[in-house]
Amino acid sequence: MVNMHSFSSRHIGSNLPEQQELLTTLGYNNLTTFIHDVIPHELLSQTKTTREIALSEQQALDKLNAMLEPNALFKNYVGLGYYDTITPAVIRRNVFENPGWYTAYTPYQAEISQGRLEGLLNYQQMITDLTGFDLANASLLDEATAAAEAMAMAQRINSTQGNKFFVHQAVFPQILSVMQTRARYLNIDLVVGDIHQFAAQEYFGVLLQNPDINGNQYDYTTHITTWKEHNPKLIVTIAADIMSLVLFKSPATQGADVAIGSSQRFGIPLGFGGPAAAYMATKDAYKRIMPGRIIGVSKDSKGKNALRMALQTREQHIRREKATSNICTSQVLLANMAGFYAIYHGAAGLKDIATHITYLANLLAYNLRNNGISLLNDTNATIFDTVSFIYHDNAQVLVEELSDNGYLIGQIDNQIYINVGESATLNEIEDLVHLISKQEQFAIISVDELLQSQSNYYRQDKILTHKTFNSYQTETKMMRYLKYLENKDISLVHSMIPLGSCTMKLNAAAELEPLSWAKMANIHPFTPQEHVSGYLSLINGLKKQLCAITGFADICMQPNSGAQGEYTGILAIRRYQENIGQAQRNICLIPKSAHGTNPATAHMMGLEVVVVNCDENGNVDVEDLKLKAEQHQANLCCIMITYPSTHGVFEASIKQICQIVHENGGQVYMDGANLNALVGLVKPAELGADVSHINLHKTFAIPHGGGGPGMGPIGVAQHLIEFLPKHPIFDAGNYDTQRSAVSAAQFGSASILAISWMYITMMGEAGLEQATMNAILNANYIAHKLQEIGYS
Numbered sequence: 116m117v118n119m120h121s122f123s124s125r126h127i128g129s130n131l132p133e134q135q136e137l138l139t140t141l142g143y144n145n146l147t148t149f150i151h152d153v154i155p156h157e158l159l160s161q162t163k164t165t166r167e168i169a170l171s172e173q174q175a176l177d178k179l180n181a182m183l184e185p186n187a188l189f190k191n192y193v194g195l196g197y198y199d200t201i202t203p204a205v206i207r208r209n210v211f212e213n214p215g216w217y218t219a220y221t222p223y224q225a226e227i228s229q230g231r232l233e234g235l236l237n238y239q240q241m242i243t244d245l246t247g248f249d250l251a252n253a254s255l256l257d258e259a260t261a262a263a264e265a266m267a268m269a270q271r272i273n274s275t276q277g278n279k280f281f282v283h284q285a286v287f288p289q290i291l292s293v294m295q296t297r298a299r300y301l302n303i304d305l306v307v308g309d310i311h312q313f314a315a316q317e318y319f320g321v322l323l324q325n326p327d328i329n330g331n332q333y334d335y336t337t338h339i340t341t342w343k344e345h346n347p348k349l350i351v352t353i354a355a356d357i358m359s360l361v362l363f364k365s366p367a368t369q370g371a372d373v374a375i376g377s378s379q380r381f382g383i384p385l386g387f388g389g390p391a392a393a394y395m396a397t398k399d400a401y402k403r404i405m406p407g408r409i410i411g412v413s414k415d416s417k418g419k420n421a422l423r424m425a426l427q428t429r430e431q432h433i434r435r436e437k438a439t440s441n442i443c444t445s446q447v448l449l450a451n452m453a454g455f456y457a458i459y460h461g462a463a464g465l466k467d468i469a470t471h472i473t474y475l476a477n478l479l480a481y482n483l484r485n486n487g488i489s490l491l492n493d494t495n496a497t498i499f500d501t502v503s504f505i506y507h508d509n510a511q512v513l514v515e516e517l518s519d520n521g522y523l524i525g526q527i528d529n530q531i532y533i534n535v536g537e538s539a540t541l542n543e544i545e546d547l548v549h550l551i552s553k554q555e556q557f558a559i560i561s562v563d564e565l566l567q568s569q570s571n572y573y574r575q576d577k578i579l580t581h582k583t584f585n586s587y588q589t590e591t592k593m594m595r596y597l598k599y600l601e602n603k604d605i606s607l608v609h610s611m612i613p614l615g616s617c618t619m620k621l622n623a624a625a626e627l628e629p630l631s632w633a634k635m636a637n638i639h640p641f642t643p644q645e646h647v648s649g650y651l652s653l654i655n656g657l658k659k660q661l662c663a664i665t666g667f668a669d670i671c672m673q674p675n676s677g678a679q680g681e682y683t684g685i686l687a688i689r690r691y692q693e694n695i696g697q698a699q700r701n702i703c704l705i706p707k708s709a710h711g712t713n714p715a716t717a718h719m720m721g722l723e724v725v726v727v728n729c730d731e732n733g734n735v736d737v738e739d740l741k742l743k744a745e746q747h748q749a750n751l752c753c754i755m756i757t758y759p760s761t762h763g764v765f766e767a768s769i770k771q772i773c774q775i776v777h778e779n780g781g782q783v784y785m786d787g788a789n790l791n792a793l794v795g796l797v798k799p800a801e802l803g804a805d806v807s808h809i810n811l812h813k814t815f816a817i818p819h820g821g822g823g824p825g826m827g828p829i830g831v832a833q834h835l836i837e838f839l840p841k842h843p844i845f846d847a848g849n850y851d852t853q854r855s856a857v858s859a860a861q862f863g864s865a866s867i868l869a870i871s872w873m874y875i876t877m878m879g880e881a882g883l884e885q886a887t888m889n890a891i892l893n894a895n896y897i898a899h900k901l902q903e904i905g906y907s
Contacts, residue, residue: 117721120478121169121171121882122169122170122171122175122557122623122877122878122882123169123171123334123877123879123881123882123885123886125623126620126623126877126882126886127882127886127889128621129886129889129893132891134889137892137893138892139898140896140899141799141892141895141896141899143662146888146889146892147872149888149892150647150796150891151553152711153765153891153895154290154765154796154797154891155765155767156442156858157770158767158769158770158797158802159796159797160666160796160797160798160801160900162575162666162798162801163735163880163882164662164663164664164794164795164798164880164883164884165660165663165664165875165879165883166663166880167660167875167876167879167880168879168880169877169878169879169880169881169882170307170876170877170879171877172623172877173253175625175873175876175877176625176629176873178773178876179629179653179762179872179873179876180629180632181648181652181868182537182649182652182656183628183629183632183634183635183649183653183721184634184649185648186634186638186646186647186648186649186650187518187642187646187647188633188634188637188638189518189521189522189523189639189642190521190522190543191385191523191536191637192522192523192525192530192533192534192535192536192539192547193522193523193524193525193530193532193534193641193642194500194501194525194532194533194534194536195287195288195289195525195534195641195844196258196287196289196290196377196687196859197377197379197385197388197639197640197641197860198257198358198379198380198385198500198534198536198537199380199385199396199534199535199536199537199538199539200379200380200381200382200384200385200536200537201382201385201537201538202382202383202384202452203382203456203459203460203593204455204504204590205459205590205593205594205841206382206452206455206456206459206593206596206597206633208320209430209593209594209597209601210448210451210455210597211448211452211597211600211630211631212627212631214497214606214608214624214627214818215601215603215604215606215608215623216231216246216448216451216606216820216821217448217622217627217818217820218605218606218607218608218622218818218819219231219544219604219605219606219607219819219820219821220612220619220819220821220822221443221447221819221821221822221823222423222447222587222821222822223420223422223424225421225423225424226421227604227605228422228603228604228605228821229421229422229603229604230599230600230601230603230604231447231451231600231604231821231822232422232423232424233422233600233603234450234451234454234455234600235253235254235410235447235450235451235454236391236410236412237424237454237455237457237458237583237584238251238253238254238378238450238451238453238454239251239252239253239409239410239583240581240583241453241454241457241579242378242394242396243742244578244580244581245357245360245361245365245394245578246355246360246365246366246367246374246396247366247367247368247374247576248365248366248367248374248396248397248398249364249397249398249399249402250396250397250399250402250405250409251394251395251396251397251409251451252394252395252396252405252406252407252408252409253407253408253409253410253424253445253447253822254378254392254394254407254408254445254446254447254449254450254823255375255392255393255394255395255406255407255442255445255446255857256393256442256445256446256676256679256823256858257377257389257391257393257675257859257860258287258290258375258376258377258393258859259287259289259290259292259293259294259856259858259859260293260367260376260393260675260679260857260858260859261354261375261376261393261394261395262286262290262293262294262322262352262354262375263293263294263296263297263298264375264394264395264406264407264440264442265322265352265373265375266294266297266303266305266320266322266352267297267301267406267440268300268350268373268397268401268404268405268406268720269319269320269350269352269372269373270301270319270320271304271404272350272372272401272404273319273320273348273349273350275317275348276318276319276346276348276349277317277318277319278303278304278305278319279303279306279317279318279319280298280304280305280306280318280319280320280321280322280692281306281307281308281310281313281318281320281321281322282305282306282307282308282321282322282653283307283308283309283310283321283322283323283324283327284307284309284310285310285324285327285328285329285331286306286322286323286324286327286328286346286354287324287328287354288328288527288844289842289843289844289856289859289860290324290354290853290859291307291843291847292320292842292843292855292856292861293855293856293857293858295852295855296686296840296856296857297590298634298854299855300686300689300719300720300721301721302721304862306318310323310338313338313342314342314407315341315342315343315345315346315349316345316346316494316537318349319348319349319350320349320350320351320352321342321349321350321351321352321473321603322352322353322354323335323351323352323353323354323371324353324354324502325353325354325356325359325366325392326359326496326498326499326501328501328503328532329491329492329493329501329503329532330476330491330492330498330499330500330501330502330503330532330534331492331493331496331497331498331597332359332363332497332499332572333493333494333496334363334364334369334571334572334618335351335353335369335370336364336368336369336370339351339369339370339371340370340889343370343698350372350373351370351371351372351373352371352372352373352374352375353366353369353371353373353375354372354374354375355374355375355376355381356376356499356500357376357377357378357381357394357453358380358381358465358468358469358472358499358500359469359499359500360574361462361465361466361468361469361578362466362469362470362473362499362569362572362573362574363499363572363573363574364572364573364574364575365574365576366396367396367398368574372397372398372401373395373396373397373401374394374396374397375393375394375395375396376393376394376626377391377393377394377448377871378391378392378393378394378450378453378857379391379392379449379453380536380537381452381453381454381456381457382452382453382455382456382461383452383453383867384448384630384636384637385636385637385638385639385640386630386635386636386638386649386864386865386866386867387635387638387639387650387860387862387865387866388640388641388859388860388861388862388863388864388865388866389640389675389824389859389860389863389864389865389866389867390446390448390449390675390823390824390864390866391446391449391453391868392445392447392449392450392453393445393446393448393824394450395407395442401575402426403426406440406442407440407442407445408424408445408822409424409425409426410423410425411423411424411425412421412423413424413425416633420675422526424817438714439614441678441679441681441682441712441716441719442676442678442714443676443677443678443712445676445822445823445824445839446820446824447820447821447822447823448820448821448822448823448824449820449824451821451822452821455593455597456585457584458583458587458593458596459587459593460581460588460590461584461585461588462577462579462580462584462585464588465578465579468537470562470566470846471537471539471653472499472500472535472537472539473498473499473500473535473566473569474500474565474566475535475539475540475541475544476500476501476502476534476535476561476563477498477566478503478541478542478544478559478560479533479535479547479548480492480498481558481560481565481647482544482545482548482552482556482557482558483502483504483548483551483552485556485558486548486552486554486556487552487554488504488551488552489505490502490503490504491503491504491530492524492855497568497569497572500534500535501532501533501534501535502532502533503530503531503532503533504530504531505529505530506529506530507529509838510526510528510529510531510776511526513531513551514531514643516550516835517547517550517551518643518646520546520550522543522546522547522550523639525640525641525645527844527847535546541559545557554744558877567762571609584884595657602863604821606821607619607621607818614878617821618788618789618791618810618813618814618890620791620813620814620816621816622792622816622817622818622870623816623851623874623877624875625873625877626816626869626870626873626874626877627818627870629869629873630866630867630869630870634649635866636866637868638650640845640860640861640862640865641844641845644845650865653868653869654672654862654865654868654871655870657670657871657872657875658670658672658674660872660875660876661828661830663810664794664795664798664875664883665790665799665800665807665809665830666798666799666800666801666830667799667800667806667807667830667831667832668800668831668832668833668836669830669831669833669836669839670809670828670829670830671683671687671828671829671831671839671840672826672827672828672862672863672865672868673809673828673839673840673842673856673858673860673861673862673863674826674827674828674857674858674863675824675825675826675827675858675863675864676823676825676826676827677712677787677788677808677810677812677813677825677827678712678715678716678827679827679857679858679863680787680808680809680810680827680828680829681712681713681716681755681784681786681808681827682716682719682720683808683827683829683839683840683857684784684806684808684829684831685703685716685717685722685752685753685755685784686720686783686809686838686840687806687829687831687835687838687839688752688753688784688805688806688835689752690723690838690853690854691782691834691835691838692752692782694838697780698748699749700750700751700752700753700780700781701721701722701723701750701752701757702716702721702722702723702725702747702750702751702752702781703717703722703723703724703725703752703753703754703896704725704727704743704744704747704751704753704754704755704776704781705724705725705726705727705754705755705756706726706727706733706735706756706757706760707726707728707729708728708733708760708761708762709728709755709757709761709786710757710761710786710788713786715755716755722752722753724822725743725747727739727740727754727881728734732762732764733760733761733762733764734760734762734764734766734768735756735760735766735768735772737771737772737775738766739863740754740772740775740776741775744775744776744778744779744781745779747779748779748780749780750774751779751780751781752770752781752782753776753782753783753784753805754772754776754782754783754784755784756769756772756783756784756785756786757785757786757787757788757789757840758785758786758789758802758804759789759791759792759793760789760800761788761789763789763792763894765792768800769803770802770803772803773802773803773804777803780806782806783803783804783805783806784805784806784807785799785802785804785806785807786805786807786808787799787807787808787810787814788813789811790809790810790814790888791809791814791887791900792811792890792894793887793888794883794884794886794887794890795880795883795885795886795887795888796884796885796887796888798828799830800832804832805831805832805834805835806829806830806831806832806835807829807830808827808828808830809827809829809830810825810826810827811825811827811828811867811868811870811871812824812825812826813825815870815871815874815875816870816871816873816874817867817870817871824864825864825865826863826864826868826871827863828863838854839854840854840855840856840857840858841854841855841856842856842860842861843855843856844861845861846861
């Protein structure tokens, strides 16, 4: 008996009489018989999934709240790429918590997306203003991924100058780790060293962090000028703190070619690592080489200005393995929020915030030095927001003492980092000085006197002069502007969105509610593990659920998107094959009907794509597959196959396909884009897949956010577990470069994992299976009706 007041009945939508009407139209009496006719019997799983009884919305919320209770809340002074910030209430209430914004789909249909496209155009304008470049993209996944993309972009721009790329040793560890992962399979020789010893003529590109990990804010103008005198083609990338750019010279002014960074500190909650939007900006000459979406202005049929995604000829669905990147959409909701933060504060408000941060940071540095603490901050640089020092006695003792007093600071080995954020206060700075130096002295110096030495670093150009950034500095005006943009778009608050490239689900309010809880939103990703046991319980609980649903032995939560999940899956395969002495395997079989990210990902992993033929319905030509698998047997790495297929068909030959690949020495990567048609009925691991990514933003109810965020965790078979990525800070005791990272944070966009846990928990095992069967029923009914009116 179905409880029509249960969450699953509200989620699924159609009631029993409506389902029966659809079944009758298709010639069936019951749903079970219909499903057994649609899915080949030998593919149906004989094992249970989560074995969970569905909880009500309130029960699930109570359970999650109790689970998160052990998470400790501190005053955050960690930094290291993730910063204390304040989300303006007008943005939190009207965007972050508003289904009109978070349930919209990627803006492929420009005519129903003008609101969020305008928001993204504002974001791009903000980034170009701050970086000084001609154009910016509409966001990337995170800062570390953006750095890796910038390195690959530099190689494409400067393709004739060898394969050596230089990274300043004072870069954040997570950025270096992701760059090391990417460099390995692009055949880039990544050299890490002191930027002051950099021999420019030997490299095609270089990446600098500014301010660097030690808190040093440099003006690199003279350095870059000298480097380019020796190597005019050198591509210089600066990873710049977005708030520092409010005050200090832009990367373009300093002579750089590319700027990347995170926009998280523009009002985006920490969320144990994400989600947040990374930015990338560059010169107009490189616009067709830059990865990610770009929003442009054109004219509609009536001659009015209209916004749309521009320059798509760079992208996967057209260029496939020759695309600039495998990135599709990324972090649209968070990019829009960051842009709205700048609009709400305006240039003057942002300058006040940046000045507040740098004043308190410099005051902290001044007093620590006066009290005998020797800082690592270079006296030939200036300080924006971070002070650092070696604590020779026992750094861990200091960290624990400060945490006992409510402060969380950064620590790597015996080095201490203290980062000042937006909500920091003078009283807290004084308290920190006393606790660290064990002295009572504390001097207060005026802003002008303390920051006088910074004047040579300041930018001389104006920022955010566009009318949009000077019109909405009251809450009423901002609220009305946000509603004006929202009303231009179609989201799930208006109707279903029948775009076949992504599963669209109800994004229940109960699933989204926890994201605003302090113990979800205000947790730094590098918080010591003993203080985040609540988050770890949530993540491990979701892992257990996903393992039960897919049949895999383990789940890796690090990938920040489906495309990044693809990349991580192939990475695990390649690392495994290298470990067993089969590094020569470099052939990737991909069906002709596959999504464009598959060949783009294969190329990024150093694989050669061999296309397998398909019939007119998109089914793999098994004989062609067998021929090509045998032809490339000695070097076959894997097959990348979507199941059900991109054409929406359950291929009866899927187990045979997997067997052919395995018999010829390859591994099976299964694209999980269509997992929504399998949950509770078919397990990818039982079909023969070795690895599969899981789009939590498709199958497990994370909203699309107008084009992100998303999550693409991967499930792996037992033999691949030891080749999954680790994190250089969170997994410091169990990390080496052979298991380098794919994302900046250890669990990707960790906060939104609560959405999928809530969905699975409220649906229960029976509800998940019922949802899948109804989705298949709905799709077949629509196909039947279309056939009746002449569509085949």
